[in-house]
Amino acid sequence: MGVVVPIVFFCALVALVLTAPRIGPVLDRRRTGAIAAELTARHGFRPSSGDAPDLAGPPFHYGTGQRFTDEVTGSLAGLPLGSVGYRCRENGSAHFYGVLLARLPAPVESPIEVRHEPAFHSTRVTEPLPAPRVPSGAPFFDVRYEVYANDAQLARAVLSAAGVEHLLTAPQPCSWRVEGTQLLLWRSGGWSSATALLGSVRAVTAALRPALERHDAGVRE
Secondary structure, rough: OOOOHHHHHHHHHHHHHHHHHHHHHHHHHHHHHHHHHHHHHHOOOEOOOOOOOOOOOOOOOOEEEEEEEEEEEEEEOOOOOOEEEEEEEEOOEEEEEEEEEEEEEEEEEEEEEOOOOOEEEOOOOOOOOOOOOOOOOOHHHHHHHHEEEEEEHHHHHOOOHHHHHHOOOOOOEEEEEEEEEEEEEEEEEOOOOHHHHHHHHHHHHHHOHHHHHHHHHHHHH
16 A cells, blocks of 8 residues: 555656646637637627638747637627637647737727737747837836837827726736737637626727827828
C-alpha cells in the first residue's frame, strides 16, 4: 500500500498536467457556443459563415491551425455585428478567443488600438506594436490598458475623461482596435455571456463617438 499510493498520486498528477491546458479552451469554446445561441434566440442574430476578420494583427498574429467557430451576425442599435469564436495552437497547446467585428457608420480617420492584456503570454511570441503608445492622461486607466495610435490628438479625444468613463463601464475588459469603419473587439477566453459581449460593444462605440463626429464635421466642411 505504501508504494501504491505514491504511484497513483504521480499518475493523477501527470494526467492533470497533460489535460489542464486542454480543459480551458474547451470550456471557453462551449461558452462561446452558448453566447452564439443566446444571441440567436434573444437578440435576433443568425448563424453565418461569412468573411473572417482581418488576420493581420492580434490575436491572429501567432499559432497554427487557426479556426473560427460559432459565427453569428446581427446588429445592435443599427450597428452590424459579427460574433465568432477563434482558436489556434501554439507550443502544443490550444488558445481560444472571443472576437466581435462591428461595422461603424463612418470611418475613423486614423487607426487606434487599445489592449487590456497581451494577446499571448509568452516570450516566444512577439507582440507587434501597431503605432506609438499614447497615454490617456488617466493614470488608473493607463495602468490597466495600453493605447496605440499614430494620431495622438484623435486618440486623446476618444480617451477623454468621458471616453475613459465609457470604456470602464464595459462588463468585462477587452482589447479592441478600429481602422476605417472596421471595429474589432477580442478577449482571451471569450466573454462570460451575451450581455457582457454586447455591453463591451456599447462601451467602445460610446467612446468612439468623438472620432465619428470629427469625421462628420470634416465632411460638412
